[in-house]
Amino acid sequence: MGFNGSEPSAPAPTPVPALATALKIAVVGPLGVGKTTLVTSVSEISPLTTEETMTREGARIDVLGHRSTKTTTTVAMDFGRISLGESIVLYLFGTPGQERFWFLWDGLVDGALGAVVLVDVRRLEESFDVLERLERRGSAFIVAANGFPEAPVYPVETLRQALDLPDGVPVLNFDARSRADCRRVLIALTEYLLALSRLPRADQDDQAAREQVRSSQG
Amino acid sequence: MTRARPMPELDDQDARDLARIYVITGGRVGPSGRTTIDLVTLVGAMAAESAGRAPEHRAILRMCRTPLSAAELSAHLRLPFSATAVLIDDLLSAGLVITRAPRTQVLPDPELLQEVLRGLQRL
Numbered sequence: 001m002g003f004n005g006s007e008p009s010a011p012a013p014t015p016v017p018a019l020a021t022a023l024k025i026a027v028v029g030p031l032g033v034g035k036t037t038l039v040t041s042v043s044e045i046s047p048l049t050t051e052e053t054m055t056r057e058g059a060r061i062d063v064l065g066h067r068s069t070k071t072t073t074t075v076a077m078d079f080g081r082i083s084l085g086e087s088i089v090l091y092l093f094g095t096p097g098q099e100r101f102w103f104l105w106d107g108l109v110d111g112a113l114g115a116v117v118l119v120d121v122r123r124l125e126e127s128f129d130v131l132e133r134l135e136r137r138g139s140a141f142i143v144a145a146n147g148f149p150e151a152p153v154y155p156v157e158t159l160r161q162a163l164d165l166p167d168g169v170p171v172l173n174f175d176a177r178s179r180a181d182c183r184r185v186l187i188a189l190t191e192y193l194l195a196l197s198r199l200p201r202a203d204q205d206d207q208a209a210r211e212q213v214r215s216s217q218g
Numbered sequence: 219m220t221r222a223r224p225m226p227e228l229d230d231q232d233a234r235d236l237a238r239i240y241v242i243t244g245g246r247v248g249p250s251g252r253t254t255i256d257l258v259t260l261v262g263a264m265a266a267e268s269a270g271r272a273p274e275h276r277a278i279l280r281m282c283r284t285p286l287s288a289a290e291l292s293a294h295l296r297l298p299f300s301a302t303a304v305l306i307d308d309l310l311s312a313g314l315v316i317t318r319a320p321r322t323q324v325l326p327d328p329e330l331l332q333e334v335l336r337g338l339q340r341l
């Protein structure tokens with residue numbers, strides 16, 4: 001883990017800034033499930049938006065000289081920040097789980113601590129492909145069902161069955177508008193990651209293998 | 219920043235935005251121009267100002283007197299992430315900023331996770 005800066009060549013004797021350890025968590029789920037609400041509830045800054053401009057396969061971004069720009073799409077991600085003491089900064093990125101955006105969030109999930117998959121119990125099926133994809137990649141994730149007042153509340157074991165989740169994956173009911181609830185979700189993810197990190201390497205692989213068998217048996 | 223080609227007529231806001239990005243990054247955005255800058259690479263200024271650079275470069279130097287992530291810089295500059303990453307790379311090559319890459323291990327060590335957990339519990 002290095003400072004990959006170069007030798008200071010400028011004469012101005014600016015002190016070298018202390019850079020914290022940055023970590024990111026991906027918050028994934030379909031439109032309207034509560035991703036931005038969750039990020040807003042726990043972030044210490046007003047959520048910000050970063051965008052990426054995607055160009056269609058083969059198209060280059062140097063549009064100058066091309067009259068048509070209809071091959072470009074802009075995808076936005078909301079994100080927030082939580083400083084944990086002096087030395088750790090946690091960033092939360094909310095990103096849509098639809099297939100056409102996977103290219104963007106693959107880059108996000110790579111190198112993320114883990115993911116929180118948000119589900120709305122009235123449309124669980126919209127989260128199936130996201131879950132499948134995370135499982136296939138071997139990414140660590142938990143599932144949090146955002147409780148909308150007009151929706152029924154199911155026991156987490158019912159949700160686990162309906163979503164066909166392996167036994168170890170934490171499932172929670174929560175309210176994305178509640179800061180305490182969102183904090184509880186992040187704590188559950190971190191505890192789960194901690195438990196995974198304490199498994200010996202071989203067991204981590206074994207467990208992944210077991211879970212794969214279990215989920216393929218359905 | 220010099221432009222080799224004349225600015226074509228652009229018929230909508232998207233096109234103007236793309237043109238602006240193209241100009242300030244010297245066209246180095248896109249699949250061939252990928253940098254190693256991550257969304258949460260932290261950037262800290264090594265110099266207060268740098269005359270002669272593009273306004274976007276100078277804005278980055280001002281903003282990251284207190285270190286900020288590349289994603290935050292992109293949001294404040296209202297530039298796509300990949301364009302922001304190119305600008306950060308420029309400043310890095312010139313020794314005007316330092317960066318710290320994020321943790322990218324699949325599972326970080328238990329000590330770091332413990333620290334995260336304690337931090338969250340204190341929130």
Ligand SMILES: Nc1nc2c(ncn2[C@@H]2O[C@H](COP(=O)(O)OP(=O)(O)O)[C@@H](O)[C@H]2O)c(=O)[nH]1
Nearest residue numbers: 031032033034035036037147148149175176177
């Ligand atoms: N009643 C209720 N509404 C919510 C909750 N979470 C989000 N919403 C609302 O649902 C809508 C979509 O939420 P948003 O966070 O923007 O979803 P996103 O598309 O996943 O980012 C917004 O109007 C929110 O105010 C919740 O827990 N309860």
Ligand SMILES: [Mg+2]
Nearest residue numbers: 035036078094
């Ligand atoms: Mg949103």
